[in-house]
Each structure stands twice: as C-alpha cells, then as structure tokens.
Amino acid sequence: xxxxxxxxxxxxxxxxxxxxxxxxxxxxxxxxxxxxxxxxxxxxxxxxxxxxxxxxxxxxxxxxxxxxxxxxxxxxxxxxxxxxxxxxxxxxxxxxxxxxxxxxxxxxxxxxxxxxxxxxxxxxxxxxxxxxxxxxxxxxxxxxxxxxxxxxxxxxxxxxxxxxxxxxxxxxxxxxxxxxxxxxxxxxxxxxxxxxxxxxxxxxxxxxxxxxxxxxxxxxxxxxxxxxxxxxxxxxxxxxxxxxxxxxxxxxxxxxxxxxxxxxxxxxxxxxxxxxxxxxxxxxxxxxxxxxxxxxxxxxxxxxxxxxxxxxxxxxxxxxxxxxxxxxxxxxxxxxxxxxxxxxxxxxxxxxxxxxxxxxxxxxxxxxxxxxxxxxxxxxxxxxxxxxxxxxxxxxxxxxxxxxxxxxxxxxxxxxxxxxxxxxxxxxxxxxxxxxxxxxx
Amino acid sequence: xxxxxxxxxxxxxxxxxxxxxxxxxxxxxxxxxxxxxxxxxxxxxxxxxxxxxxxxxxxxxxxxxxxxxxxxxxxxxxxxxxxxxxxxxxxxxxxxxxxxxxxxxxxxxxxxxxxxxxxxxxxxxxxxxxxxxxxxxxxxxxxxxxxxxxxxxxxxxxxxxxxxxxxxxxxxxxxxxxxxxxxxxxxxxxxxxxxxxxxxxxxxxxxxxxxxxxxxxxxxxxxxxxxxxxxxxxxxxxxxxxxxxxxxxxxxxxxxxxxxxxxxxxxxxxxxxxxxxx
Numbered sequence: 096x097x098x099x100x101x102x103x104x105x106x107x108x109x110x111x112x113x114x115x116x117x118x119x120x121x122x123x124x125x126x127x128x129x130x131x132x133x134x135x136x137x138x139x140x141x142x143x144x145x146x147x148x149x150x151x152x153x154x155x156x157x158x159x160x161x162x163x164x165x166x167x168x169x170x171x172x173x174x175x176x177x178x179x180x181x182x183x184x185x186x187x188x189x190x191x192x193x194x195x196x197x198x199x200x201x202x203x204x205x206x207x208x209x210x211x212x213x214x215x216x217x218x219x220x221x222x223x224x225x226x227x228x229x230x231x232x233x234x235x236x237x238x239x240x241x242x243x244x245x246x247x248x249x250x251x252x253x254x255x256x257x258x259x260x261x262x263x264x265x266x267x268x269x270x271x272x273x274x275x276x277x278x279x280x281x282x283x284x285x286x287x288x289x290x291x292x293x294x295x296x297x298x299x300x301x302x303x304x305x306x307x308x309x310x311x312x313x314x315x316x317x318x319x320x321x322x323x324x325x326x327x328x329x330x331x332x333x334x335x336x337x338x339x340x341x342x343x344x345x346x347x348x349x350x351x352x353x354x355x356x357x358x359x360x361x362x363x364x365x366x367x368x369x370x371x372x373x374x375x376x377x378x379x380x381x382x383x384x385x386x387x388x389x390x391x392x393x394x395x396x397x398x399x400x401x402x403x404x405x406x407x408x409x410x411x412x413x414x415x416x417x418x419x420x421x422x423x424x425x426x427x428x429x430x431x432x433x434x435x436x437x438x439x440x441x442x443x444x445x446x447x448x449x450x451x452x453x454x455x456x457x458x459x460x461x462x463x464x465x466x467x468x469x470x471x472x473x474x475x476x477x478x479x480x481x482x483x484x485x486x487x488x489x490x491x492x493x494x495x496x497x498x499x500x501x502x503x504x505x506x507x508x509x510x511x512x513x514x515x516x517x518x519x520x521x522x523x524x525x526x527x528x529x530x531x532x533x534x535x536x
Numbered sequence: 537x538x539x540x541x542x543x544x545x546x547x548x549x550x551x552x553x554x555x556x557x558x559x560x561x562x563x564x565x566x567x568x569x570x571x572x573x574x575x576x577x578x579x580x581x582x583x584x585x586x587x588x589x590x591x592x593x594x595x596x597x598x599x600x601x602x603x604x605x606x607x608x609x610x611x612x613x614x615x616x617x618x619x620x621x622x623x624x625x626x627x628x629x630x631x632x633x634x635x636x637x638x639x640x641x642x643x644x645x646x647x648x649x650x651x652x653x654x655x656x657x658x659x660x661x662x663x664x665x666x667x668x669x670x671x672x673x674x675x676x677x678x679x680x681x682x683x684x685x686x687x688x689x690x691x692x693x694x695x696x697x698x699x700x701x702x703x704x705x706x707x708x709x710x711x712x713x714x715x716x717x718x719x720x721x722x723x724x725x726x727x728x729x730x731x732x733x734x735x736x737x738x739x740x741x742x743x744x745x746x747x748x749x750x751x752x753x754x755x756x757x758x759x760x761x762x763x764x765x766x767x768x769x770x771x772x773x774x775x776x777x778x779x780x781x782x783x784x785x786x787x788x789x790x791x792x793x794x795x796x797x798x799x800x801x802x803x804x805x806x807x808x809x810x811x812x813x814x
Contacts, residue, residue, distance in 0.1 A: 269693060272708035364773025367709065384694065388776045396696050403699035 096137075096231070096433075096501065097157050100190035101164045101182060102149030105204050108181035115174050116148040127225035130167060135160040137501075138229035140236065142218035144197070144211050146204050151194060153231050153501075157186070191235065192423040198239040199246040200253075201415055207252040207408050212243045230505030231433065234517070235426065242422045249418065252411040255404030260290040262400035263371050263392075264298055267339060270369050270390055275299035280337040282306050282327070283344030284316045287373050291341055292320060304333060308344065334359040334368075341371045342378040353382040356389055373397070429514065433504050435491050441513045442488065446480040487511075541585040542606075542644060548578030549613075549637035556629035560705060568626045572617065575633060579613050582640070586610060596663040601795065602646030607666065608794075609639035611674035619678060625707055625715050631681040661737040669730030673790060675723025676762065680787035682715040683780035690777055709776065716779050717769065724762050731759065751805040754793035761786035 103113060123141065130139055130150075139152035150167070154160035161184060168182060169175040185193045196202045200211050219236045222228050228236070247253055256265040267274050279300050281288050284307045292303065303322030306329065307313030313324040325333060330350065334340075344350060351370075360368065370391040372379040377393055384391040432438060454476055458469070491507060508514055552574035559567035586606060589597040597603040616632045619625075685706055692703040706712070735745045746752060765782040768774035774782075 266693075266698075269689070269703070269708050270710065272710040365775050366773065367776065387778060390693055392696070396698075399696065400698045406699060407704075 097154055098151065098187050098190040098231075098235075099154055099157060099160055099164070100149060100151045100185040100193055101161070101168070102147055103168075103178070103181045103183070104147035104149070104202065107183055108177075112174060112177055112181060113146070113148060115171065116168065116178075117143045123221045124225060127222070127227045130163075131225070131227060133160075133163045135163055138232040139227050140218060140222040140232055141227075142215055144203075144214040147197070147202075149197070151190060151232070151235075153229065188423060188427055191426050192419060194235065194239050195242045195419045195423055196416075198243040199415055199419060200243070201246075201412055201419065205257060206412050207257075209247075209253060212240065216240065230501050231430070234429065234505075237517075238422065238426050242419060245422075246415040246418055250411040250414045252408055252415055254411070255407040257401055257404040257408060259287065259373075259394070259397045259401060260294050262397040262404070263291045263341070264294045265404075266371075266390075266392060266397075266400060267295075267298075267369055270367055271338070273298075274339070276301045277338040278302040278304070278336055279322075280304045280306065280333050280340045281316075281322075282330070282340065282342040282350060282378060283308070283346075283374065284312050285343035285373070288341050288343040289316065291371070291373075295339065296320060300339070302336075304337070306330060306333065308346075331355065331359065335363055337368070338366070339369045339371070341373065343373045344378055345374070346378055347376065349380045350378045351383065352380045353386065356380075356383045357386055360386060360389060371397070432513075433501060433508070435500070435504065438504050438507060438513070439488055439491060442484055442507070442511055445511060445513065446484055447477075450476045450480050539585075539644070541581040541588070542640060545578040545580075545582040545585070546637060546640045546644070548574050548581075549633060549640060552578065552629070552633040553637050556627075556633045560627055560630040563705065568629060571629050571633065572620050575613055575617055575620075575629070575636070578636070579610070579617065582606075582610055582613065595658050596666060598662075598666045600647060602643045604666070604670075604794075605639050605646065606643040608670045608673055609636055609643065611667075611670045612636055612639070612677055615671065615674040615678055619715075619719070623715065623718060625682070625711055627685065627706060628678070628681055628715070631684065632678065635677070635681070659737060659741070661733060661740065665730055665734040665737055667730075668726050668733055672723045672725075672727025672730055673794070675719045675726060676783070676787055676790065679716050679719035679723060679783045682712050682719065683783040683787075686712040686716065686780040687777065687784075690780075713775050713779065716783055717775075720762065720766055720769070720783070724766055727759065727762070731755065747805075749805050751793055754789060754796075758786050758789040758793060761789060 103116060105113070108116075126141055127139075130136060130141070135154050135156045136152045137154060139150060141150050142148075148168075150164050152160060152164065165178075165182065169178050193202070198212055198215050200207050200209065203211055215236075219228070222232070256262040264274065267277075271277060274295060275298065277300050279292065279295055279302070281292060281304070284305060296303070303317070303320045304325055305313045305317045305320075305322055306325050306327050307316070308327060310324060310326060316322075317324040327344075327350070334351075334356070342350060356368070356370075365388050367388045367390070370379055370383065370389065372391065372393045375394065379391060379393075381391065381393070383389055432441065450473075454473055457472065458464070464472075487507060491503070509517075552571050555567050555571035555574055558564070559571060586597060589603065589606075593599070598607055612632065613636050616628070616636070620629065686709065688702050689706040689709055689712060691697075692700050692706070693709065697703055738747065739745045761782060765774065765779060765786065769779060
C-alpha cells in the first residue's frame with residue numbers, strides 16, 4: 096500500500112494555470128465520481144486552496160495510479176503541456192510530510208496564514224461525504240489537523256504582523272494593550288486606511304469618525320463602518336476625543352503640526368495618542384513624535400514592522416518544520432502497524448497487560464495464597480483472554496476481503512482501541528476553527 | 537535557628553529568578569506560573585524566620601539594617617505576589633525575583649541584631665510605624681520596577697525598534713502605566729500612614745513629632761516627590777514617561793533614606809543607635 100500525492104502550487108505554476116485547474120473541480124461530486132471509478136485508487140482526497148490544487152491517494156499500484164491522476168489533471172489539452180513542468184509528485188513519507196506542511200501553513204505563500212487549515216478541513220468533509228476516504232486517509236487527515244493545531248499553539252508562526260494594516264493594529268496593542276473601546280479618526284478615505292479600519296473594527300474599537308475633504312465620500316464610508324462623517328475643519332476638536340488617528344489624505348502640506356498636538360495633549364490630560372501617517376507626502380509633522388505620550392508612525396515604519404514580522408515567522412517556521420518531521424515519522428510508524436501481524440501482536444499484548452493488571456489487583460484482595468492457587472488463577476485469566484481473542488485473530492488471518500484489508504484492520508484496531516492517541520486527533524476535527532479573521536496575514 | 541530557614545527561602549527566590557528570567561527570554565507561560573509558586577514557597581520560610589527572630593529578640597526585628605532588609609524583602613515579595621494575583625504583569629517577576637533574592641543575601645551578610653536593644657524599640661506603635669512604612673516601600677519599589685520597564689518599552693516604541701528583544705517581550709505602555717498608578721495609590725497612603733504613626737510614637741516617646749534628622753528629611757523629600765506625582769496624575773493627567781521618571785527618582789531618594797542615612801549620618805533613627813554596643 097502506498098501514498099501518492101500530485102498537484103501544482105504557487106511555486107510551480109502561475110496563477111493562470113492554477114485557476115484553470117481549480118475550474119475543473121467546481122463540482123466535487125462529479126470529480127469524485129470520475130476518480131472513484133478508477134480501481135487503482137482505493138482512497139483519495141482532492142483539495143484546492145488559494146495557492147494550490149492537489150490530489151492525494153492510497154494505492155496498491157503506483158505507476159497506474161500516477162498516470163490516472165496525471166490524466167485527470169490534464170483533461171484539458173490546452174494546459175497539458177504547461178502541466179508537464181508544473182506538476183509535482185510525492186510518495187509515501189514525502190506525501191505525508193507535504194500534507195502536514197500544507198495544513199500547518201508552512202507551504203503557504205503567506206507562511207502562517209490561518210485560512211488554509213479551514214480549506215483542507217472543508218475538502219475533507221467533501222471527500223468523506225463522497226465516501227472517497229478510508230481508514231488511512233481518515234487517520235492521515237485527522238493527524239494533519241492536529242499537527243497544524245500544535246504548530247499554531249507551540250510556535251509563534253501566526254504571531255507577528257505581516258501586512259501593513261495589521262502592523263498598525265499590532266503597534267496599537269503595544270501602546271494601549273487592548274484596542275477595545277478606543278476611538279478612531281480617519282483623515283482622508285484612501286484604500287489603505289479603509290483596510291486598516293477593517294482590522295481595527297475587528298479589534299472592537301468604539302467610535303469611528305471620518306474626516307474627508309469631499310464630505311460625500313466620507314459620508315459613504317462612514318455609513319459602511321457605522322461611523323460619523325465630519326469636515327476637516329473640526330480636526331482640533333476631534334483631536335480631543337480620539338485615541339487612534341489614521342491619516343491618508345493627498346494634502347501637499349502638514350494637516351497637523353507639533354504645536355496643535357501639543358495643545359491638544361494638554362487638554363486631553365495626556366491620554367496617549369496613536370497616530371499613523373500613511374500619506375505620501377506626509378500629513379503629520381514628524382516632530383509630533385517627540386511629544387510625550389504621542390506615538391507617530393509613517394508608512395516606512397509600518398513596512399519595517401512587516402519586515403520584522405516576516406523575519407519572526409521564518410524563524411518560527413524552522414521550529415514548525417522540526418515538529419512536522421517528527422509527526423511524519425510517527426504517522427509512518429502507525430502505517431506500518433496497519434498490517435495483519437503487527438495488529439495481532441498489539442492485540443495479544445493488550446490482552447496480556449489487562450490480565451497482569453487484573454491478577455495483581457485480585458491477588459491483593461485475596462490475601463495469601465498457595466503457589467498452586469496462584470498459578471491456577473493466572474491460567475484461568477489468560478485462557479479467558481485467549482479464547483476471547485481467538486475469533487478476532489482468525490478473522491484477521493483469513494482475510495476475507497483482500498481488497499479491504501486496511502478497512503478490516505482499522506476496524507479491529509478501533510474496536511480494541513489499539514491506538515489510544517487517536518481520540519485526541521479526532522477531537523481536533525470536531526471543534527470549529529476559531530473565527531479568527533484574516534487579520535494576521 | 538532562623539538562618540537555615542533563610543537559606544531555604546534564598547534558594548526558592550533564586551529558583552524563582554531563574555524561572556522568571558527563563559519566562560522572560562523563552563516566553564513559556566508555564567515558567568511564570570512556576571515562578572510565582574517558587575516565590576510563594578520562599579515566602580513561607582521567610583515569614584517563619586521573621587517570627588523566630590522576633591521571638592528571640594523580644595521585639596520587632598528591625599533593629600539592624602540586615603533585619604530591616606529582611607522585613608522589607610518580606611513586604612516586597614508579599615506585595616509582588618498580591619500584584620501578580622490581581623494585576624498580573626508577568627515580566628515584572630524578572631526584576632522582582634532577583635531583587636528579592638539579593639535582599640535576602642544582603643540580610644545574611646549584614647550582622648543580625650546582637651546585644652540589648654534600645655528601649656525605644658519595645659512598642660507596638662513602633663512595629664506599626666515600621667510595617668506600614670515598609671509595605672509602602674514595597675509597593676513603591678514595584679512602581680519603580682514597572683517604571684524601568686515603561687522607559688525601556690517607550691524607547692523601543694519611540695525609537696521604532698520593532699523587532700527588538702524588549703519590544704516583543706514587554707507589555708503595553710498602558711499596562712505598565714496602570715501598574716504605576718496602582719502601586720502609587722496603594723503605596724503612597726501606606727507610606728504616609730507609616731510616617732504619621734512614627735511621628736505619633738516620637739511625640740509619645742521623645743516628646744516631639746519631628747526631629748529633622750537625616751532620615752526624616754530624606755524621607756520627607758521622597759514623600760514630596762510621590763505627593764507631587766500623585767497630585768499631578770490626578771489633576772493634570774501626568775502619566776507615562778514623566779510618571780515613570782518621578783517614580784524612579786522618588787525610589788532612589790527612598791533608598792538613600794533607608795540605607796544611606798544610616799551609613800553616612802548618625803542620628804536617633806540610624807540602626808547603630810538601636811543596639812547598645814557591649
């Protein structure tokens with residue numbers, strides 16, 4: 096039994112090709128119907144994420160399965176030649192590791208972005224609803240989810256801000272702790288400011304005020320964010336109530352001078368003020384940053400936060416790679432036990448462990464016994480266990496359905512709970528991805 | 537009798553130091569939980585040692601600098617644990633734990649009380665004066681430690697050092713400023729009550745409220761620092777860097793009043809005068 100993975104991703108194929116490939120799979124039902132008809136593919140899953148289209152299957156006949164998958168990808172003659180260079184194939188250990196890396200967002204374009212796990216979970220739901228997966232694929236996917244969770248929990252891969260708009264949020268958190276309840280003032284209604292506003296709203300800011308040169312556009316934006324539109328002339332009064340100010344107007348000179356802010360700070364009783372100037376040329380006098388309790392950042396500063404964020408993520412990704420490598424080996428170990436004899440051995444060992452434990456317990460309760468009595472007790476216990484296991488073992492050895500041997504083995508292993516760590520992997524799938532917005536990427 | 541106990545708490549405080557510093561560097565949540573436990577574990581033998589000393593001397597163990605340091609350290613650890621429970625600013629342990637350990641070291645090196653103590657020390661009023669003042673000192677010490685962190689983090693933010701070691705690890709400015717405020721509003725009244733209790737006792741024992749000795753003068757200066765800071769915080773909204781700086785200045789004056797006044801000047805308040813040399 097072998098694992099085979101084939102696909103294209105953002106590293107091997109341009110977006111145009113990925114789009115065309117993804118377009119083949121608008122209807123998973125149809126795709127699985129075609130693929131399941133191939134006898135070489137005993138279990139399979141098909142997933143498309145933002146940056147990849149991949150198929151993973153369990154097969155007994157690798158070369159045939161490979162050509163089947165290739166043919167499926169190249170159904171459109173238009174892209175067949177382009178595919179030749181872009182398709183990659185991974186087998187067994189490499190396939191497992193590849194899936195784990197994808198689920199843990201190590202293979203993503205934005206390393207550490209949280210959406211990819213949800214997309215794979217969704218693909219897995221589709222695959223199971225089409226009955227395309229079996230014991231190996233189920234275990235593998237469950238494992239990939241738990242690996243992804245561990246990576247997120249144990250490394251800081253998703254911690255640092257890697258976009259300009261989120262950089263503003265992360266800076267704000269270093270000043271205010273929490274942004275909940277803070278008031279935001281937007282000067283100018285540029286696209287970047289809008290994006291930052293989106294992120295800030297996700298943090299639970301209280302009031303949003305938009306001051307724009309053309310009141311009309313300001314009003315429209317204010318409606319969208321349930322804020323209030325004011326004119327730029329009111330800037331000095333607005334400055335008293337606001338905590339976070341984002342400026343992105345096209346004004347040729349400074350909108351806000353050091354003296355203006357200094358006067359405002361006195362009247363604000365020095366409540367901290369966080370200013371972001373993403374306009375070029377700048378809207379806010381750089382000298383403002385010298386004032387106490389005022390923190391001014393321009394677009395270059397935010398870019399710097401992003402650069403640092405990337406560095407941090409790449410460092411954490413190294414830790415995550417080691418974790419993935421270890422989990423890959425663990426999965427392969429399990430895969431080896433999914434054979435008849437290892438399973439029989441596991442069964443017998445489990446029975447022996449139970450017998451020993453029960454004998455110990457009983458001996459303690461009974462008090463002193465003669466050696467013969469003790470032996471009789473042991474023989475009794477072991478023979479009950481053996482008789483009970485006799486039929487399951489014969490069932491495994493006879494192997495009525497050679498094609499479904501994995502299914503039978505998996506059933507037996509689950510029936511006797513031979514893989515205790517399995518329950519926690521399954522639990523990971525049940526809990527929904529926490530509704531974290533895409534803010535960290 | 538008390539010393540083995542002190543070694544126990546010394547080990548616990550050094551253990552806590554290692555844990556908190558480990559937490560500061562590695563940012564592992566479990567380390568700071570263990571750090572708090574280690575501090576608590578050290579506080580138990582520390583308390584017992586103080587009780588034993590008081591029993592052995594027959595008066596409140598504050599006759600020498602070493603003894604008083606031990607009481608102050610006890611107040612500091614207790615205040616830190618209380619703060620850690622109510623307003624956890626976890627990284628603070630990385631400064632508080634080593635300070636606690638060093639203060640026990642100091643207490644062990646400095647001579648303990650020997651010989652008959654001055655009759656001045658035999659009063660509940662005096663114990664009240666010392667305990668209140670030292671609890672106030674402890675809270676103000678925490679404000680000082682928080683102030684250091686504030687200045688460091690402010691430098692990172694103003695200097696735009698976004699990837700720096702401290703930027704990642706220190707909490708937000710708002711939290712550090714809240715710590716300053718919190719410690720000040722608790723520490724200052726305790727400190728004030730301590731001074732008042734001392735004056736009342738002086739009136740009772742010496743016949744005058746205030747003697748203008750060096751310790752009293754320095755303490756008054758520190759008190760004025762804190763009084764100005766608290767007043768301006770409440771009225772003019774002083775906060776942030778200025779509050780952190782004033783807390784640090786006030787604390788340094790307090791240290792001079794606590795240690796220096798005894799080393800450089802001699803008065804009825806200095807430790808030598810409490811013990812009659814045989």
